[in-house]
Amino acid sequence: MSALKVTDLSKTFPLAKTLFGKAKNGVRAVRPMSFEVQVGETLGIVGESGCGKSTLARMLVGLLEPSGGTIEIEGKALNNADPRVFGRLIQYVFQDPISSLNPRKTIRQIMDAPLRLLHGLNPAERDARIREIFASVNLREEFLDRYPHEFSGGQAQRIGIARALAADARTIILDEPVSALDVSVQAQVLNLLADLKAKFGLTYLFISHDLAVVEAVSDRVVVLYFGAIVEVGRAESIFKSPRHPYTKLLADSAPVVGRALAAPEQKDTELPDPLNPPPGCAFAGRCPRATDICRSKEPQLTQMGDDQFAACHHPI
Amino acid sequence: MTGFLKLLFRNRLAAMGAVILGAILLLVILTPILPLQNPDVTATADRFQRPLSPGHLLGTDHLGRDLLARLLYGTRLSLIVGVAAALIAGIIGSAIGITAGYFGGRLDNIVMRGVDMLMAFPYILLALAIVAALGPGLMNALIAVAAVNIPFFARNIRGITVGLAGREFIDAAKLSGMGHTRIILTELLPNVLPVIIIAMSTTVGWMILETAGLSFLGLGSQPPQADLGSMLGEARSSLITSPYVSLVPGVMIFLIVMSINLLGDGVRDALDPRLRSGALSRPLATTLVSGARRPVPPARDGLLQIADLRTQFHVGSRIYKAVDGVSLSVRPGECLGIIGESGSGKSVTALSLMGLVASPPGIITGGSVWFDGRDMIGAPYEDLRRIRGDRVAYIFQDPLSTLHPLYRIGDQLAEAIQAHHKIGKAEANERALQLLRDVRIPNPESRVRNYPHEMSGGMRQRVGIAMALVNDPAVIIADEPTTALDVTVQAQILMLLEDLRRERGLAIVFITHDFGVVGQLCDRVAVMYAGRIVEEGPTAEVLARPSHPYTKRLIACVPELGQGRREMAAIAGLPPVVSDLPPGCAFAPRCDKASDSCRKGDIALSGSGGRAVRCLFPEEALT
Numbered sequence: 001m002s003a004l005k006v007t008d009l010s011k012t013f014p015l016a017k018t019l020f021g022k023a024k025n026g027v028r029a030v031r032p033m034s035f036e037v038q039v040g041e042t043l044g045i046v047g048e049s050g051c052g053k054s055t056l057a058r059m060l061v062g063l064l065e066p067s068g069g070t071i072e073i074e075g076k077a078l079n080n081a082d083p084r085v086f087g088r089l090i091q092y093v094f095q096d097p098i099s100s101l102n103p104r105k106t107i108r109q110i111m112d113a114p115l116r117l118l119h120g121l122n123p124a125e126r127d128a129r130i131r132e133i134f135a136s137v138n139l140r141e142e143f144l145d146r147y148p149h150e151f152s153g154g155q156a157q158r159i160g161i162a163r164a165l166a167a168d169a170r171t172i173i174l175d176e177p178v179s180a181l182d183v184s185v186q187a188q189v190l191n192l193l194a195d196l197k198a199k200f201g202l203t204y205l206f207i208s209h210d211l212a213v214v215e216a217v218s219d220r221v222v223v224l225y226f227g228a229i230v231e232v233g234r235a236e237s238i239f240k241s242p243r244h245p246y247t248k249l250l251a252d253s254a255p256v257v258g259r260a261l262a263a264p265e266q267k268d269t270e271l272p273d274p275l276n277p278p279p280g281c282a283f284a285g286r287c288p289r290a291t292d293i294c295r296s297k298e299p300q301l302t303q304m305g306d307d308q309f310a311a312c313h314h315p316i
Numbered sequence: 317m318t319g320f321l322k323l324l325f326r327n328r329l330a331a332m333g334a335v336i337l338g339a340i341l342l343l344v345i346l347t348p349i350l351p352l353q354n355p356d357v358t359a360t361a362d363r364f365q366r367p368l369s370p371g372h373l374l375g376t377d378h379l380g381r382d383l384l385a386r387l388l389y390g391t392r393l394s395l396i397v398g399v400a401a402a403l404i405a406g407i408i409g410s411a412i413g414i415t416a417g418y419f420g421g422r423l424d425n426i427v428m429r430g431v432d433m434l435m436a437f438p439y440i441l442l443a444l445a446i447v448a449a450l451g452p453g454l455m456n457a458l459i460a461v462a463a464v465n466i467p468f469f470a471r472n473i474r475g476i477t478v479g480l481a482g483r484e485f486i487d488a489a490k491l492s493g494m495g496h497t498r499i500i501l502t503e504l505l506p507n508v509l510p511v512i513i514i515a516m517s518t519t520v521g522w523m524i525l526e527t528a529g530l531s532f533l534g535l536g537s538q539p540p541q542a543d544l545g546s547m548l549g550e551a552r553s554s555l556i557t558s559p560y561v562s563l564v565p566g567v568m569i570f571l572i573v574m575s576i577n578l579l580g581d582g583v584r585d586a587l588d589p590r591l592r593s594g595a596l597s598r599p600l601a602t603t604l605v606s607g608a609r610r611p612v613p614p615a616r617d618g619l620l621q622i623a624d625l626r627t628q629f630h631v632g633s634r635i636y637k638a639v640d641g642v643s644l645s646v647r648p649g650e651c652l653g654i655i656g657e658s659g660s661g662k663s664v665t666a667l668s669l670m671g672l673v674a675s676p677p678g679i680i681t682g683g684s685v686w687f688d689g690r691d692m693i694g695a696p697y698e699d700l701r702r703i704r705g706d707r708v709a710y711i712f713q714d715p716l717s718t719l720h721p722l723y724r725i726g727d728q729l730a731e732a733i734q735a736h737h738k739i740g741k742a743e744a745n746e747r748a749l750q751l752l753r754d755v756r757i758p759n760p761e762s763r764v765r766n767y768p769h770e771m772s773g774g775m776r777q778r779v780g781i782a783m784a785l786v787n788d789p790a791v792i793i794a795d796e797p798t799t800a801l802d803v804t805v806q807a808q809i810l811m812l813l814e815d816l817r818r819e820r821g822l823a824i825v826f827i828t829h830d831f832g833v834v835g836q837l838c839d840r841v842a843v844m845y846a847g848r849i850v851e852e853g854p855t856a857e858v859l860a861r862p863s864h865p866y867t868k869r870l871i872a873c874v875p876e877l878g879q880g881r882r883e884m885a886a887i888a889g890l891p892p893v894v895s896d897l898p899p900g901c902a903f904a905p906r907c908d909k910a911s912d913s914c915r916k917g918d919i920a921l922s923g924s925g926g927r928a929v930r931c932l933f934p935e936e937a938l939t
Contacts, residue, residue, distance in 0.1 A: 094488065114491075152890055261811060
């Protein structure tokens, strides 16, 4: 059964009209994309800044209105009109743990809101549930009456996770949940997420720019480039035997102890201009394998190997 | 709350304002029970009695009414009207501002353009128009003054709200099931409230003045009712013959407005978190050096030698030992890595080298930094300034915040060259162009005319590096230069630094938290924990055979690509706060090898041949 199904989802940010009233096309932050996440699966989403991963995440939890396509959560279409409905189905853990907590509320007030508003629990039930959740994320109950600024990044991120758990949603979007944390703390939080998933049967969508972290926690990985899916595959194999040249570039760029320093691409390479996107494959300008067809025709996601898909005219 | 009052009364002027305002408030509260004459009873026979005449302490006005009674009743009325106007303007204006700022879009546009139109009128003209439409009277004057001040609150509060509405905790509240009203009332309002209070406390004085102005023109309180403005207005005709009649209400208006403004400024300063943290106090040009510091001779040879450097932050009564006895050296052409987690003191070490730690609160309390045979700690500012950016250059994490947003990058590079060398503008521009070529920026001829915001993160960091290379430095200190960049861009920047080091024989001090980066770029590495070096040595050796338990476990925490799905190693607990370090080894509370001997006395950094570790039970014995 699929926990999350996305069909032709897209987002275009309109641009203001110019002085002479010439309407522009708008920025296509997310090009029409489709994918599915099975119940109990962790789907990793990797991509560099500007690839549309945060726009995608915000649409999935109803914080941003899609321009086209549909989102289905557990078989039901996402209705983002009423926060009380989708808040129970899908939750979100933010990148910056401190700024995702209201500085003027105690942790108990923050934890109370989803229990009261989404589940209508009475005070005694809420108290019991908060204790239960705090125990499962290894936080002490005395933290409940403190304010967010009293916590370190790692503790604040546990609180953010606890809040997502309080909504009792079975699907959780993790948007760079450990990139603001130190490595020694990052591992604590990743292991906690793995434990919680096993314990509560959660489904994760794990967004990160760190390939090693994504590989370590995901079942499948989606690679985004310039608002579109360029490759999907199993976490064990996608970086070992990438089919899309961009996935290979990413894997070769990650600094690894013991590998000699080498810039995998020597030419000047930048993202295409989002206001003036090139025709054909967006990666063609950086791609060593690009030919004329790449510059004229946009490649479609096609199956290559057992469960690997890539959008490339000249796959590796 | 007591902290707030303490801060408030440390400001002498605010305290004075509070005392005066308190006395006035006490007087007007007691007015109805004081033995005063009726302020409205006229006695033409007693007109223009001088102050201190029997029965009339402050004298009488043109109708023989007692000035003292009129003053107190009038002050009472003026204060009530002023405060009421401030409250009304504050509440309505803040409501408009929060709503417009939270919902944004078209609503925001329409509301704020309306507010702009109101603000375009001179306020007194607008107030006059409102009173003219409603008819004279104190109540209508109050409405006019409040209406005129609504735009001020709306604009202020909208600005704050727009900043808050984009914050992640608002998104989180939506996902907790909160509707718009609840978000505005329970999430936004508590965060905006201090700003509303500040705005009110600084404007209530103005409101009193404006109401007095309307009354002075005869549009506010109507005879015989007294308020300060109408008293002034009525005294105008006898200004020459009996000046005290206008002096009495005039002095009162002065006292009230002055005391409210002083107190309001005090409240603002005490509530503003930036002022409270001392962030707005100007740091000195170089870091303070404690008088008790004694120079320490360099222990090793090298171009830049750090000997037993100690940097502390003194905040209130707490002392944070950010850098506690660090010794390092770097040779020409060598890349030294300093690795550590946040709070380990790696960046403070880097900034201390050229006296760039903000003072206050930073103080260098010990040690030396030897460059070119000179101790840079405690060197005169002029000498430091000559060396900063010329012989020793810095590259920072975020080039967007280190480049000036309003100047073209070519001009900024040329300026940096001319700051240290007496050459002409044309020659400086030519060198700036060459530098952009050196850091491999494509089309440098057109890029020199770019502003920083027109470039991508990777290109900006290249400009940052070009800026560091401007004067052909001997040492570059790079503080997490690639942390904010994407991996593909990071690889290019690291490659560039590596090439520059080979071509120019640059010494690089590279500060990072990433073992992968250290492994690829650095010859030697020092691992820092809680302000001290816990291990150092050649990079390959330290990474392959870490000797300190912290280094070993930290390396194990870093996920590496190509190992598949797995449970990750973690270090339990948190790094210690450097104001409250345990005796002995700072890592002992998190270490599974720690014994009682680790928890007492200083543990020395020991080893030989450039390899050293600060541990009683090292993982690998160093030979």
